[in-house]
Amino acid sequence: AQSVTQLDSQVPVFEEAPVELRCNYSSSVSVYLFWYVQYPNQGLQLLLKYLSGSTLVKGINGFEAEFNKSQTSFHLRKPSVHISDTAEYFCAVRPLSAGAQKLVFGQGTRLTINP
Amino acid sequence: GAGVSQSPSNKVTEKGKDVELRCDPISGHTALYWYRQSLGQGLEFLIYFQGNSAPDKSGLPSDRFSAERTGGSVSTLTIQRTQQEDSAVYLCASSPSTGNQPMNTEAFFGQGTRLTVV
Numbered sequence: 001a002q003s004v005t006q007l008d009s010q011v012p013v014f015e016e017a018p019v020e021l022r023c024n025y026s027s028s029v030s031v032y033l034f035w036y037v038q039y040p041n042q043g044l045q046l047l048l049k050y051l052s053g054s055t056l057v058k059g060i061n062g063f064e065a066e067f068n069k070s071q072t073s074f075h076l077r078k079p080s081v082h083i084s085d086t087a088e089y090f091c092a093v094r095p096l097s098a099g100a101q102k103l104v105f106g107q108g109t110r111l112t113i114n115p
Numbered sequence: 116g117a118g119v120s121q122s123p124s125n126k127v128t129e130k131g132k133d134v135e136l137r138c139d140p141i142s143g144h145t146a147l148y149w150y151r152q153s154l155g156q157g158l159e160f161l162i163y164f165q166g167n168s169a170p171d172k173s174g175l176p177s178d179r180f181s182a183e184r185t186g187g188s189v190s191t192l193t194i195q196r197t198q199q200e201d202s203a204v205y206l207c208a209s210s211p212s213t214g215n216q217p218m219n220t221e222a223f224f225g226q227g228t229r230l231t232v233v
Contacts, residue, residue, distance in 0.1 A: 006157075034221075036224075043226040043227060045224070090158060105150070105157060105158035107157035
């Protein structure tokens with residue numbers, strides 16, 4: 001079984017400051033990793049994903065994440081945030097193995113950008 | 116349509132009534148998921164369908180909850196004898212496939228159905 005822990009339920013930052021949203025996972029098998037974003041009153045959309053290859057993954061809106069296998073982490077970063085980045089961010093994993101597999105999500109981190 | 120469609124977008128029901136929530140996945144997607152999002156609770160997995168395989172029902176919270184997927188396309192989530200704790204946003208997602216095919220790993224979400232039990 002897999003589990004995902006997002007260490008911060010809320011993260012307030014000032015506009016143009018850098019931000020890191022933390023995600024750790026637990027799994028007995030290799031996994032794919034994802035970050036989804038949910039803007040206010042909207043559905044979830046994919047921000048970025050790690051499948052294989054380079055451990056630094058770039059996504060939409062200037063976000064990036066780094067996969068660290070030894071620390072089982074997949075932290076999300078942005079060097080300079082904007083008011084429009086205010087949203088809830090979800091980290092998720094899915095096993096690599098074939099067959100019926102489900103996406104497992106963390107509890108979410110609410111990012112609030114203050115002017 | 117191009118995306119995952121859920122209906123209704125909002126549903127208010129009285130405690131004890133049954134409700135049905137509908138999900139139209141993206142055409143051709145073989146995998147379909149239902150999740151529940153409660154305030155401050157993140158995304159709770161409910162059930163997962165993959166092609167003709169038996170669904171993974173491990174996340175259904177009680178026997179009041181059931182789901183079916185007809186013809187490998189449209190899915191209906193049914194909640195019987197609704198309780199106030201069932202109030203949440205119910206999200207549906209679909210994916211082209213599962214397995215170790217990296218191109219097909221993304222899940223596409225609908226806008227959700229906000230259920231309020233009064």
